[in-house]
Amino acid sequence: MTDPSLAAALEKADGTLDASLARLFELLRIPSISAQPAHAADCARAAEWLRAELSTLGFAAKVCPTPGHPMVVAHDAADETDMRPHVLFYGHYDVQPTDPDTLWDAPAFDPYEKTLEDGRRVIVGRGTADDKGQLMTFLEACRAWRSVSGRLPVRVTVLIEGEEESGGANLLPFLKAHAEELRADIALICDTGMADVRTPGITTGLRGLVGEEIRITCATHDLHSGLYGNAARNPIELLCRALASVRDGQGRVTLPGFYDGVRVPDEATRAAWRRLYPDDSGLLAPVGLSVAAGEDGFSAIEQTWCRPSFEINGISGGYEGDGFKTVLPSRAMAKVSFRTVPGQDPQAIRDAFRAHVRALLPADATVSFASHGASTGFAVPEDGPFLPAALQALTDEWQVPAVTIGSGGSIPVVAEVEEALGMASLMIGFGQADDRMHSPNEKYDMQSFHKGIRSWIRVMAALAQARRPA
């Protein structure tokens, strides 16, 4: 029973897909890497591109400076008689670094289309899946609605930040400072994945992130490993000892108190997840793995959706170049992170990790730590009218029942929007497990882009029909 204007908007989106893709490619070509100061001007360019784009879509759009990269804020015209549900759409224009560049098939900011061996058509480039392809599905849905109706089904405010990949320290202060302007009935975020290539999902669980950098120093300078080897303390060896002992041989973190506050999901939830993912190969096989490496007793999906974990993200020390060098280095470094679940205390975890390392250090070793963020896991409340309405809209588009799913990843804005604006979020995304986010040759399925636009067209109409909360 499709509303004729809905049908028209969907038809419009289908008919202008090439132009939508061209607009996405323009945004993809801007190397907006927020973690690298050399690309600060590119981040500003991306913000300006979005401001101009939103303006053509009929928004009152502006670029707002922050101590870091700017925010883009856009408002849909509305007066006090406007009864439409009000949504805040959030996305981020910044992208991950591209290293190692040698592993990309083509330059990371030169997007192109390609057909995979299984026949899927994809768009390749940094930011295609995270987050530019995704956020453009929403903007293109707005374009389609504006084109056939002149007016969006829901009242839309747009917030696009530029530091999600590099800690996002300026987001919470910005939300608080602009709360009146940004508050809405519900937040919409397009930065997550589908349950599988056929099954749309709304993400209702996220993990948090505690990031740490650790540096161990022994001798005052690099030493000759013959003249000093055995007598001089080796910081790489100490680092290996500290990191290797954070988890035991069964994938469990050994830090005291680490699992305090962690609850196992109820059996109904675990059963629902088992129906979605009957075995570990769904997650692991596409990346060349076969055995879930986390705690015994939990499936691979459970290990990433509802169990906290420890990862070593990078390690460095001594001679790393070609050939060999008989050096006994003065220092060694690692970057590590803990993924947290609801109920854990990120600061206590950081303290326990630092205590663990310090306790292992012998004489002649000093350690310094640097913090890279601290958040706990988040569970989105599943009550209210918007979630079921959105699920139905997705089901209508994909012709497969949409499901609620978890995620191993962290999206800080969800907790921050709740803290600063008192709002819940709907995380509706069209990413796939093999998108290679954060890796070389990142891609986004053309089907995700096209049906993602159509999905948002439907979701906006469905939210407009949902009972607006009192």
Add this chain to the structure above:
Amino acid sequence: MTDPSLAAALEKADGTLDASLARLFELLRIPSISAQPAHAADCARAAEWLRAELSTLGFAAKVCPTPGHPMVVAHDAADETDMRPHVLFYGHYDVQPTDPDTLWDAPAFDPYEKTLEDGRRVIVGRGTADDKGQLMTFLEACRAWRSVSGRLPVRVTVLIEGEEESGGANLLPFLKAHAEELRADIALICDTGMADVRTPGITTGLRGLVGEEIRITCATHDLHSGLYGNAARNPIELLCRALASVRDGQGRVTLPGFYDGVRVPDEATRAAWRRLYPDDSGLLAPVGLSVAAGEDGFSAIEQTWCRPSFEINGISGGYEGDGFKTVLPSRAMAKVSFRTVPGQDPQAIRDAFRAHVRALLPADATVSFASHGASTGFAVPEDGPFLPAALQALTDEWQVPAVTIGSGGSIPVVAEVEEALGMASLMIGFGQADDRMHSPNEKYDMQSFHKGIRSWIRVMAALAQARRPA
């Protein structure tokens, strides 16, 4: 009771020290880094510089190609009536890489003089101590003798290679192929250190070296550490586990059979070493350390001179740049080495290490190894007339009794000269513990250079007097 020609040669060396230094600086300015292909032409330039230098010293000198960097071979004119003892002087013109370049006070190949806080005058630059400053002490001694006598006290053949810092794979084959031309009564090597800043030493013990590169791979590509963290195997974690368990908490290597064939020196030797080095601070304090990190029951000097050891020389994996990146890397790498002592089997050690790593690997991890050399420790025989003659010459120069000492380092030519040419070696060097070989701001004491030249002048005269072996 100094021979008048000896006195003249010493005086000549003193009077032309500035010119000697200028010649050394020319050689130092050539960036002859053998491990890096980009410097292959510089290595050839250094060889040619030495050929020309040796020619001006009256040698018949030539540059000999090898599959790698060339050798320099020079012969002193001699006929069948020549009764002088025949020495083969060995040195190497290649130097270590200079990373990290940011830690050098001045460019590594722009040598300069400097006065240290304790008043010592030093020459700073890559290769000053290892090995250019050292080999030039011998060449300048030849120059002084040639200048005052027209003839050297001993018959000299010179062999200077260009790959000592990068495995020296071409040396043994070259020695074997040119055995007739290179065989002499004794080899002289200037690539070791003094017992301390006042006490000259002749090195009679060396450790060997077994170098390994190890790469562990898990997933087919780098993964997002949120989406996969906990479920996906982390190669850095596996590498840390493998490396941290090679030694136990008491500094002892845990590999089965590692200590087979290792003998503890007799009490007389250990007592002599204790007299030279009454406590560990002599070795450790100048580099900011205080506690010997090797096996309990052995002093720091013993740990480096007569105990085998394991070092991690480099480690690399994941994101190592500025800031943070939530990556779960696909692979990780380390470069390690074992220092061996006489009696050990380097191939067995390599096999035991590889078996240790393989045994620790769980599912979803593959490992590859690359070998970077394998040698065992070497004990130079202390019989024959040349060693006492050389010790006396050093005592005469430094006015302190010269001693025999060990070394933690490896100098492959000593074992190879014995294997290919049936010759023993005298390792007479003037390096100091704080020379920072293999590190930024490598230096060589001006006193070592000046008195090193004088020492060789004396040693050559002393060897000429020693009874020539039958």
